[in-house]
Amino acid sequence: MKYCKTCNVHYDAPLEHCLLCNGELEYTEEIADEPAYKFKIITKKSSSRFWYRFFFFLAVVSTAITIYLDYMDGLSLSWSLIVAITNLYAVLIFRTLSAASQWSAKVMKILMITAVGTILIGFAIGDYSWSIDYIFPFAIIGNILLISILTLVNKKHWYDYFASLIIITIIGLLPGLLDLLKFTTVSWPSFVCFSYSSITLLAIVFLPSKSSREEFKRRFHV
Amino acid sequence: MKKEKYWYKLDNAGKIFPAVSKDDRSNVFRLSFYIDEIVDKDILELAVNKVLPRFETFAVQLKNGLFWNYFGANTHQFRVEEEPAVLCEYFKPVKNYGFLFKVYYLDNKITLETFHALTDGSGALAFLKSVTYHYFKLRGFKIEHENKILSEKPYSKKESEDNFISNYDKDKRRNLQEEKAYKLSGESFNHHWVMFVKAKVDTKQLIQVVKTKYKATITQYVTALLAYCIYKETVDFVSNKKPLKIFVPVNLRPYFDSVTLRNFSLYIKASYPSHRNDYTFENMLEMTKEQFVDQLDKDKLQSRISSLVGYEKNPIIRILPLVLKTIAFKIGYYVLGDSISSCSISNLGIVDLPKDMMEKISDVDFANSGYGLAMTLISMGSFTNIIMTSPLKDLSIINQMISLMVKEGIDVTIDTNYKEGYDEIL
Numbered sequence: 070m071k072y073c074k075t076c077n078v079h080y081d082a083p084l085e086h087c088l089l090c091n092g093e094l095e096y097t098e099e100i101a102d103e104p105a106y107k108f109k110i111i112t113k114k115s116s117s118r119f120w121y122r123f124f125f126f127l128a129v130v131s132t133a134i135t136i137y138l139d140y141m142d143g144l145s146l147s148w149s150l151i152v153a154i155t156n157l158y159a160v161l162i163f164r165t166l167s168a169a170s171q172w173s174a175k176v177m178k179i180l181m182i183t184a185v186g187t188i189l190i191g192f193a194i195g196d197y198s199w200s201i202d203y204i205f206p207f208a209i210i211g212n213i214l215l216i217s218i219l220t221l222v223n224k225k226h227w228y229d230y231f232a233s234l235i236i237i238t239i240i241g242l243l244p245g246l247l248d249l250l251k252f253t254t255v256s257w258p259s260f261v262c263f264s265y266s267s268i269t270l271l272a273i274v275f276l277p278s279k280s281s282r283e284e285f286k287r288r289f290h291v
Numbered sequence: 292m293k294k295e296k297y298w299y300k301l302d303n304a305g306k307i308f309p310a311v312s313k314d315d316r317s318n319v320f321r322l323s324f325y326i327d328e329i330v331d332k333d334i335l336e337l338a339v340n341k342v343l344p345r346f347e348t349f350a351v352q353l354k355n356g357l358f359w360n361y362f363g364a365n366t367h368q369f370r371v372e373e374e375p376a377v378l379c380e381y382f383k384p385v386k387n388y389g390f391l392f393k394v395y396y397l398d399n400k401i402t403l404e405t406f407h408a409l410t411d412g413s414g415a416l417a418f419l420k421s422v423t424y425h426y427f428k429l430r431g432f433k434i435e436h437e438n439k440i441l442s443e444k445p446y447s448k449k450e451s452e453d454n455f456i457s458n459y460d461k462d463k464r465r466n467l468q469e470e471k472a473y474k475l476s477g478e479s480f481n482h483h484w485v486m487f488v489k490a491k492v493d494t495k496q497l498i499q500v501v502k503t504k505y506k507a508t509i510t511q512y513v514t515a516l517l518a519y520c521i522y523k524e525t526v527d528f529v530s531n532k533k534p535l536k537i538f539v540p541v542n543l544r545p546y547f548d549s550v551t552l553r554n555f556s557l558y559i560k561a562s563y564p565s566h567r568n569d570y571t572f573e574n575m576l577e578m579t580k581e582q583f584v585d586q587l588d589k590d591k592l593q594s595r596i597s598s599l600v601g602y603e604k605n606p607i608i609r610i611l612p613l614v615l616k617t618i619a620f621k622i623g624y625y626v627l628g629d630s631i632s633s634c635s636i637s638n639l640g641i642v643d644l645p646k647d648m649m650e651k652i653s654d655v656d657f658a659n660s661g662y663g664l665a666m667t668l669i670s671m672g673s674f675t676n677i678i679m680t681s682p683l684k685d686l687s688i689i690n691q692m693i694s695l696m697v698k699e700g701i702d703v704t705i706d707t708n709y710k711e712g713y714d715e716i717l
Contacts, residue, residue: 070704077697079704081491085711087490089690107325108708109397111484113716212294228363232355279446280296286296286364288356291609
């Protein structure tokens with residue numbers, strides 16, 4: 070053991086100098102072992118968030134420059150809006166991929182972000198029918214299908230996908246509503262999506278097993 | 292019998308932690324045992340997985356409901372890891388197979404780091420004792436449990452009870468208002484590294500000073516000592532408009548006859564106005580004693596429990612979707628949560644181990660994370676460890692604390708996670 074004769078304190082740590090007075094430590098015994106360091110040694114870490122921040126900075130700068138150029142040339146904002154939406158899309162995808170979550174949740178989020186991104190681009194270029202007619206309903210169908218497969222394959226942990234399934238099936242009713250309000254030009258993808266979501270939702274509500282009733286209770290406890 | 296379909300609502304203390312925890316506010320605390328041999332990783336992992344089914348409140352994962360988070364059963368295999376360099380490091384449960392605690396090994400040390408939403412110090416200590424007991428058993432040692440190891444007792448449903456709810460009394464609610472507190476500030480270490488300084492003292496010597504000289508309890512003594520050191524060592528406390536407020540968590544189990552393994556503690560506080568400049572250690576100790584006696588009253592504690600539970604029972608809060616609650620918790624904690632306390636002191640008391648285990652465990656650590664300075668106390672055998680952790684580079688308060696204990700005639704042995712050369716990195 071080491072000792073600081075100025076502070077009258079013993080040390081059970083491999084320090085050369087006293088923490089309190091910075092004086093040199095002495096061994097208390099004539100033949101003494103160096104006290105062990107009982108923690109993991111820290112090494113220099115690189116800032117993992119630097120590249121994300123740099124990427125985010127570039128996205129903001131490029132968006133600002135394109136909006137400025139559009140504005141200065143007296144043009145409509147369609148071109149700069151596409152840049153802004155694409156940048157936002159890239160940042161969200163980056164965040165989703167780097168987030169600590171299950172891969173299935175990541176795939177679902179990416180599908181939904183992509184669907185919303187294409188709708189926004191559709192609005193920016195003044196032609197959103199292709200995204201509302203095809204991409205949005207098929208993204209939802211793909212999502213419900215994916216969760217259904219995961220639920221069947223991973224029966225033991227089916228409840229892990231329960232909340233996602235409920236949310237996505239409710240969103241899946243939206244294409245039907247858009248079709249009803251005449252926002253779509255092609256009806257069948259929205260109809261398929263609406264029907265598939267409705268059937269899934271009805272199955273969740275009307276075919277409850279004891280365990281799914283329990284899951285409802287857990288997820289919706291107030 | 293191993294169950295797989297249980298679930299729990301989060302307790303009152305745990306409800307806010309999932310929303311407000313992050314890298315520099317991990318809400319994780321550490322308990323470590325130093326044993327008499329190098330820890331075998333595989334056997335430790337076996338021991339944890341053997342004990343887990345008995346500790347239903349630990350074998351859980353945090354799930355999102357529409358209105359509240361909840362704990363669902365977690366049947367994954369638990370994996371132990373090598374201890375990291377950063378103490379009480381924030382971790383994402385999804386990277387830990389959903390578990391809200393970590394078990395580490397490093398040389399002869401077994402460490403349990405627990406996210407506070409899961410349990411408090413008493414619950415975590417019961418778990419670590421059971422893991423270590425089974426570790427020794429699996430290593431082939433004959434250990435008599437002497438009825439001191441929870442995993443060797445039959446499971447009681449009372450261990451999983453939310454005692455905040457069971458002690459809620461609507462008529463005892465009162466308005467809890469807290470003024471903002473003086474904050475310790477300064478340059479922090481990089482990489483969320485936290486300085487750990489352990490002052491090991493002889494318990495008899497400490498009691499001699501505390502009880503005979505000052506007629507106080509150990510917690511009252513260290514609280515007053517910390518307050519006095521902050522008063523002496525900071526330049527901006529006196530004339531600061533905010534009082535110094537030291538929060539001290541109280542284990543509520545003895546007051547309410549509880550054996551729960553879930554959170555069941557509540558803060559009492561020692562408050563010292565900043566407009567005074569005539570403080571001495573003695574008058575600060577008197578103030579501390581009066582405030583502790585006043586607040587450590589069962590009726591007052593139950594009144595505070597009822598007030599806290601009352602918030603979560605508010606119909607508007609209950610029907611608010613979880614996503615909005617999370618935002619509200621984040622804003623509320625940012626505006627108020629951190630600002631109402633200056634620092635904290637947590638005394639876990641004596642670690643009561645079977646004789647056979649006492650011979651094999653040489654030391655114990657209990658550490659908390661937090662802004663400013665967090666102090667913890669834990670006793671085992673003949674010694675008491677007073678552990679101070681801080682993300683701040685300024686060590687003057689810690690220095691003053693140790694110097695004053697030495698002046699009282701207490702022999703102090705220091706251990707630390709600081710190494711010469713760390714200034715280059717941190």
